[in-house]
Amino acid sequence: MGKGATPAQAEASAVMELVERFSFFSFYKNEAYSEIGTYDRFADKAIGFDQIAKSVHDTSADLDVAEQVFKTLPLRWVGAWNLSREREELIPLDWFYAINAFNGPSAGNCIPEALCQGICEVVERHVSSVISRQRIAAPRIDPTTAKDFT
Numbered sequence: 001m002g003k004g005a006t007p008a009q010a011e012a013s014a015v016m017e018l019v020e021r022f023s024f025f026s027f028y029k030n031e032a033y034s035e036i037g038t039y040d041r042f043a044d045k046a047i048g049f050d051q052i053a054k055s056v057h058d059t060s061a062d063l064d065v066a067e068q069v070f071k072t073l074p075l076r077w078v079g080a081w082n083l084s085r086e087r088e089e090l091i092p093l094d095w096f097y098a099i100n101a102f103n104g105p106s107a108g109n110c111i112p113e114a115l116c117q118g119i120c121e122v123v124e125r126h127v128s129s130v131i132s133r134q135r136i137a138a139p140r141i142d143p144t145t146a147k148d149f150t
Contacts, residue, residue: 024105034076034093042077046090056099057133083115100125 004010027033039046049067053059058066075092082089106121108114131138 020105028093028097031076034078036074036076038074039071039092042090045088046077046092047082052092052095055096 004013035042039049049063049070052070053063053066060066073092073095075094077090078093079088080091081087106114106118108117130136
């Protein structure tokens with residue numbers, strides 16, 4: 001899954017993809033990083049239900065009912081840094097894993113690099129989601145135009 005302008009860059013990118021997934025699954029499988037409970041237990045530190053609804057594009061008239069059901073689910077909650085609010089908030093790890101699986105982890109040689117790469121992951125996933133959800137026609141690569149420069 002690596003990408004790059006040269007084979008060496010693509011190989012380095014593929015190694016980073018491996019590091020991202022290894023790091024994520026190591027974190028995900030270690031239950032010491034999370035606490036299990038319902039939303040009410042963590043509500044004072046957790047993201048709002050409006051963000052949960054947005055994560056699945058739910059704009060239905062039944063959000064009050066959905067919120068009541070969501071609040072009964074025992075989920076694993078982990079701390080995450082909210083960049084726009086500059087504070088830690090709790091997010092339901094199981095919820096986001098169920099809807100995104102392992103899409104979006106990032107890695108870097110330092111925290112700023114990992115943050116920059118993570119933001120790029122968010123943009124990449126958002127663009128892909130908009131194109132898919134709205135069924136926007138996007139240009140395709142014509143395989144006959146590809147050249148091997150090795």
